[in-house]
Amino acid sequence: MLTIGGKSDSTFCDGISRRSFLRVGGLAMGGLTLSQLLQAEAQSETGRSNKSIIMIFLSGGPPHQDMFDLKPEAPIEIRGEFSPIPTNVPGIDICEHLPGMAQMMDRMAIIRSIVGSEGRHAAFQCLTGWPVRNQPVGGWPSFGSAVSKLQGQAREGMPPFVSLSPKMRSSSWSDTGQAGFAGQAHAPFAPNADGTGNLELNGVSLEHLSDRRSLLTGLDRLRRDVDASGAIEGLDAYQQQAFGILTSSRLADALDLEQESPEMRDRYGRGDNVPAGYGDAGPLMNDYFLAARRLVEAGARVVSLAYGRWDWHGRPHGTNFENARDHLPRLDQGVTALIDDLTERGMIDDVSVIVWGEFGRTPRINKKGGRDHWPRVSCGLLAGGGIQAGQVIGSTNRLGEHAKDRPVHFQEVFASLYRNMGIDTNSATINDLHGRPRFLIDHNAYQPLPELV
Amino acid sequence: MKLIFTLRHPNAVYYASFSPDGKTLASASLDNTIKLWNLATGEERATLRGHGDGVCTVVFSPDGKQLFSASLDKSLKTWNPADGALLTTMTGHQQYIECMAMSADGKMLASGGYDNVVRLWDTAARAATQNLSGHSDAIYTVAFSPDGKRLASGSNDGTLRLWDLLTGKQLTSLKGHLGAVQGVAFSPDGKQVAAGCSDKTVRLWDAASGELKATFTGHDKYVKCIAFSPDGRTLASGSMDESVRLWDVKSGAAREILNGHENAIYSIDFSKDGRRLATASFDRTIRVWEQ
Numbered sequence: 001m002l003t004i005g006g007k008s009d010s011t012f013c014d015g016i017s018r019r020s021f022l023r024v025g026g027l028a029m030g031g032l033t034l035s036q037l038l039q040a041e042a043q044s045e046t047g048r049s050n051k052s053i054i055m056i057f058l059s060g061g062p063p064h065q066d067m068f069d070l071k072p073e074a075p076i077e078i079r080g081e082f083s084p085i086p087t088n089v090p091g092i093d094i095c096e097h098l099p100g101m102a103q104m105m106d107r108m109a110i111i112r113s114i115v116g117s118e119g120r121h122a123a124f125q126c127l128t129g130w131p132v133r134n135q136p137v138g139g140w141p142s143f144g145s146a147v148s149k150l151q152g153q154a155r156e157g158m159p160p161f162v163s164l165s166p167k168m169r170s171s172s173w174s175d176t177g178q179a180g181f182a183g184q185a186h187a188p189f190a191p192n193a194d195g196t197g198n199l200e201l202n203g204v205s206l207e208h209l210s211d212r213r214s215l216l217t218g219l220d221r222l223r224r225d226v227d228a229s230g231a232i233e234g235l236d237a238y239q240q241q242a243f244g245i246l247t248s249s250r251l252a253d254a255l256d257l258e259q260e261s262p263e264m265r266d267r268y269g270r271g272d273n274v275p276a277g278y279g280d281a282g283p284l285m286n287d288y289f290l291a292a293r294r295l296v297e298a299g300a301r302v303v304s305l306a307y308g309r310w311d312w313h314g315r316p317h318g319t320n321f322e323n324a325r326d327h328l329p330r331l332d333q334g335v336t337a338l339i340d341d342l343t344e345r346g347m348i349d350d351v352s353v354i355v356w357g358e359f360g361r362t363p364r365i366n367k368k369g370g371r372d373h374w375p376r377v378s379c380g381l382l383a384g385g386g387i388q389a390g391q392v393i394g395s396t397n398r399l400g401e402h403a404k405d406r407p408v409h410f411q412e413v414f415a416s417l418y419r420n421m422g423i424d425t426n427s428a429t430i431n432d433l434h435g436r437p438r439f440l441i442d443h444n445a446y447q448p449l450p451e452l453v
Numbered sequence: 454m455k456l457i458f459t460l461r462h463p464n465a466v467y468y469a470s471f472s473p474d475g476k477t478l479a480s481a482s483l484d485n486t487i488k489l490w491n492l493a494t495g496e497e498r499a500t501l502r503g504h505g506d507g508v509c510t511v512v513f514s515p516d517g518k519q520l521f522s523a524s525l526d527k528s529l530k531t532w533n534p535a536d537g538a539l540l541t542t543m544t545g546h547q548q549y550i551e552c553m554a555m556s557a558d559g560k561m562l563a564s565g566g567y568d569n570v571v572r573l574w575d576t577a578a579r580a581a582t583q584n585l586s587g588h589s590d591a592i593y594t595v596a597f598s599p600d601g602k603r604l605a606s607g608s609n610d611g612t613l614r615l616w617d618l619l620t621g622k623q624l625t626s627l628k629g630h631l632g633a634v635q636g637v638a639f640s641p642d643g644k645q646v647a648a649g650c651s652d653k654t655v656r657l658w659d660a661a662s663g664e665l666k667a668t669f670t671g672h673d674k675y676v677k678c679i680a681f682s683p684d685g686r687t688l689a690s691g692s693m694d695e696s697v698r699l700w701d702v703k704s705g706a707a708r709e710i711l712n713g714h715e716n717a718i719y720s721i722d723f724s725k726d727g728r729r730l731a732t733a734s735f736d737r738t739i740r741v742w743e744q
Contacts, residue, residue: 081674272737274463274484279506315591316509316525316549316567317483318465318717322693322735325716326465367590367609 050154051350051385051421052296053143055304056289056335057126057165058357059173059281060311063371064379065363065400066324067095068392069112074399078363081321089390097328100336101381106390107339107348108383109452113394113403116410117359119375122172123165123306125358128180129414129441138433141186142177143414144302146440147421148186149430155299157248159189162295164288164305166192169280173306181432188304191255254298257287264341265290269333276327277309278317284308284327286334293341296351301421307331310357314370320361321369331355339383352385352420354413363399376402380413385420387452411446419448454699454730454742456713458495462488466733468510468720473517475724477534478731480739481508487522489534492729492741499537503530510553510720514576521576523553523564531579541579545572552594556601561618563604565592571606573618585616587623594636594678598660599643607634613648615660627658629665636678640702641685649676655690655700669700671707680721689730691718697732697742711742 063080065071070084070093084093087105094102094110101108118124118131125131127142141149144161153160163176179187257265269286276284284307292303308327312320335355342348360378361371377396383389394406415425418440425448429437464484471478477498478490487501487508506525513520513534520532527550531541548567555562555576562574571585571592590610597604603624604616613627613634632651639646639660646658655669655676674693681688687708688700697711697718716736723730730742 272463276464277483279464279483279485316551317507318735322465322717326735326737 051352052154052300053147053302053352053354053385053417053421054289054292054296054338055126055143055302056353056355057123057173057304057306058308058310058331058355059123059168059170059306060121060309060357061359061361061373061378062310062357063312063320063324064112064360064374064377064396066320066361066371067098067328068110068379068381069396069400070095071363071398071400074363077365078399080365082324092390092392095324095328097325098332100332104336104339107343108381109387109389109391109393111380111382111393111408111413112377112396113405113407114356114360114378114380114410114413115376115403115407117375117378119359119373120172121170121311121373122358123175123177124172125410126356127175127177127304129411136181136432136436136438138181139178141180141182141430142188142304143417143440144177144188144304145179145182145186146430147301147418147423149182150423150428151301151421153299154301155250157250158254158295158299159251160301161186161188162300162303163188163190164192164291164295164303165190166282166285166306167194168275168282168306173281177304181438182430188302189251250298254294254300255291257290257294260290260294267341268337269330271330271334275309277312277323279309281309281311282306284330286330286337289334289338290341293338293345293347297345297347307334311373312361312370313372314366314368319369320365320371335381335383342384348384349386350384352387352417353383354380354417355382356380356413360400363401377407382413382416382452385417387416387420391451393449393451408449409446411441412449414441415443415446416448416452454709454711454744456711456740457729457743458490458492458739458741459713460488460490460495460497460739460741462486462737462739465507465716465735465737466719466739467507469731469733469739470512470720470722471724471729471731472513472534473515473725475726475729477513477517478739478741479511479513479520479534480733481511481522482737483507485524487511487520487532489537490739495741501532501537501539503532503539503542504528506549509551512553512555514555515557515559519576521553521555521562523550525549525551527566529553529562529564529574531576543574543579543581545581546570551591554595554597556597557599558601561597561601563595563597563606565595565606565608567591569608569610571595571604571616573604583618583621585621585623587614588612594634594648596637596639596646598639599641603639603660605637605639605646605648607637607648609633613637613646615646615663625663627663627665629658629668630654630656632675635675636690638679638681638688640681641683645702647679647681647688649679649690649692651675653692655679655688655698657688657702667705669698669705669707671698672696674717677717677719678721680723682723683725683727687727689721689723691721691732691734693717695734695736697721697730711740713740714738 087102148160168174176190271285359375462482468481504524529543550566553564573583588608594607630650636649657667672692699709714734720733
C-alpha cells in the first residue's frame with residue numbers, strides 16, 4: 001500500500017511530522033523511504049544525461065562454449081551437442097539456438113575471454129565489478145547505485161536505478177544491488193523483490209499506484225496540511241523528489257506493460273512467471289526486457305534484471321543441453337526484441353545493453369550431462385551505447401578452458417559501461433564511510449575496452 | 454497418429470500417463486506440480502501441489518482411484534485424483550528419485566534414483582518392503598513384468614538388470630547396448646524386454662533367456678523412454694532428438710515418426726485401448742496423439 005505518514009522527531013502543530021515520509025508499499029528500496037532514497041547529494045549538473053544501461057544477469061553461470069564460443073573441433077565430451085551457425089558478420093559463429101542474435105551480430109559485440117571471476121554463485125560481481133571478499137566499510141556500491149550517486153535523477157518522477165530482479169530461493173541471485181557506501185539513498189527501486197511478480201510494487205498493484213485519484217487524495221491532503229503550515233518549504237529537495245515520483249505517473253506507466261500492444265509483448269516473448277529450471281532462481285520473464293526498455297525510456301539510468309536459471313549441473317534437473325534448448329531461444333527472442341526496439345526508437349546509441357553471468361562452465365561434460373562451475377573464463381554480450389559492434393573481443397584456447405588472448409576483466413567491462421554513461425573511472429570517486437574517496441574500479445589496472453570505442 | 458492436444462506446464466514435463474478409463478491424463482513437471490487434464494476437452498482440471506522439487510513420475514492405480522507420484526524431493530506421494538487431496542508421503546530414498554513404476558495389479562511400486570538402490574513399496578501398507586542393491590550409479594528406469602514377479606532396472610552404470618522379486622536377487626544382466634540405459638519396458642505378454650539407450654538404439658531381449666533379439670536404429674540422439682502398445686505390436690520410443698518413433702516390433706521398421714516436440718522427450722504412454730499416445734517433453738509440453 002501507499003502510506004503517507006509521519007515520524008516524530010519534530011512535529012508541526014497540525015500533527016504532520018517534519019520528517020514526513022512517503023512509502024510505496026514496503027518499498028523494496030532497502031527498506032527505506034523514498035525520500036531517504038533520494039536524499040543524497042545527487043549531482044544535478046550531470047543529471048541531464050540521457051545515457052542508460054540495461055544489464056541482463058544470467059543467474060548461475062551461462063555456458064560460454066554452448067553460446068558464443070563453440071568448439072566444434074573439440075572432442076565430443078567437450079564440444080557438446082550444439083553446432084555453430086554463421087552470423088551476419090563474416091567469421092563470427094555462435095550457437096544454433098541463437099539465430100536471432102546471429103542475424104544482428106553487426107549490432108553486438110561478444111567478449112569470449114572474461115576473467116577475474118571470484119567463482120561465487122552470486123550476482124554481486126556482475127552488479128559491482130568487485131568480489132564479495134575484502135570490501136571496504138559500507139560495501140562496494142552496485143553500478144546502478146554508483147551512477148545514481150554520481151548523476152542523480154535523469155528525469156523527475158523516475159528513480160535512477162531500478163532492479164527488476166525477482167525474489168528467488170537463492171538470495172545471492174536475486175540480489176537487486178547493494179547501495180554500499182554510496183548510501184541507501186541510492187539503493188535500487190526494486191518492484192519485484194518481494195516475490196509478488198507481475199511487476200507489482202510491494203503490496204501495491206499497478207492499478208492501485210496508477211489510481212491517481214486515491215493517490216492524489218492522500219497526497220493532496222498532506223500537501224494542504226503541510227502547505228497550510230508552511231512546512232512544504234521545509235521539505236528538502238529529496239522529499240520533493242519523492243513527491244515527484246509518487247505524484248507522477250511516469251514510474252507507474254513505465255512498469256505497466258498493459259500500455260504496450262499485444263504484438264509488442266509477443267515480440268519480446270512475454271514469459272512464464274514461474275521459477276525456471278531447478279526452481280531456486282528466477283523465471284524466464286521476457287516481459288522484464290520490455291519493462292527495462294520502458295524504464296530507460298522514461299528516464300531510469302540503470303535497469304538490471306536477473307533472467308532464468310543457468311546453473312546446469314545435469315540430471316535429474318535436465319542436462320546442460322536440455323536446459324540450454326529451453327533457455328537460449330527465449331533469451332534470443334528477448335534480447336533481439338530489445339535491441340530492435342531500442343534501435344527503432346532511436347535510443348540504441350544511448351542505451352548500453354549487457355548480458356552475462358558470474359562465471360563460465362566446465363569444458364568437460366559431467367556424467368549427468370551437465371557442466372559445472374568454471375570461473376577461469378566466461379563470456380558476455382554487449383550492444384548499444386555507441387559501442388563498436390560486429391566484433392568478437394578475446395578468445396579461449398581449443399577446449400574453451402582459459403583466455404588465450406586479450407583476457408578481459410570484469411572491471412574493464414564496468415569501465416566501459418561507466419564510460420558509456422559519461423563517467424570517467426579515472427577521476428570519478430565516491431567517498432566511503434570513512435570519508436575516503438574511492439574509485440569505482442581499480443583504474444590503475446583496468447581501463448575501458450579500447451576495442452569498443 | 455495425429456496430434457490432438459498440446460498441454461503446457463510452465464517448466465519441463467517429466468512424465469504423463471493416462472487414467473485407466475482414458476478420460477484423464479496426469480502429468481508431472483519440474484515445476485514441482487502434477488496436473489490433471491480432461492482428455493475430452495484438453496482442459497486442465499487440477500494442479501496438485503505438495504512436492505518440494507520436480508516430480509519425475511506419476512501413475513494411476515489400476516482402478517483409477519489413486520494417483521502415485523515420485524519426486525526429486527526424495528519422496529513418493531499418494532493422491533486422490535477426484536479431489537486432488539494428498540493422502541500419504543513415503544520416504545526412504547537418500548538422494549534424488551529419477552524413476553518409479555507400478556505393478557500391473559497395483560500392489561507394488563518400485564523406485565530408483567541417485568542412491569543407486571531400487572526400493573519396493575507396498576501400496577496398501579504405503580511402506581517400503583525391499584531394497585534391490587547392485588547398481589553402481591544412478592538408476593534411470595524401472596519396469597515390472599506383467600505378472601509382477603520380475604523387475605527390470607536400467608542405470609547410468611551401463612547395466613540393464615533383471616531381478617527376481619520373490620528372492621530379491623538379480624537374475625541376469627542383459628548385454629548388447631553401449632552406455633546408460635534410459636528407458637525400459639516389458640512386452641504385454643512378458644516375453645520380451647525392450648530398452649532405450651544412450652547409444653541411440655532401442656534393443657529387444659528375450660526376457661527368459663536374456664538373448665538380444667533385435668536392435669532398432671534411427672534416432673539421432675539417446676533414446677530416453679519407451680513403451681509397448683497394449684497389443685504388443687508397436688514399440689514407441691522418445692529421444693533427445695525430439696522425435697517419437699513407432700516401431701513395428703516384428704520387423705523392426707520405423708512405422709511412423711512423430712515430430713513437433715522442441716526438446717528431449719522424457720516419457721511415453723499408450724492409452725489402454727492403444728488409440729492414443731501421450732508424450733512428455735522438456736519443452737514444457739505434453740502432446741497427445743491419436744490414431
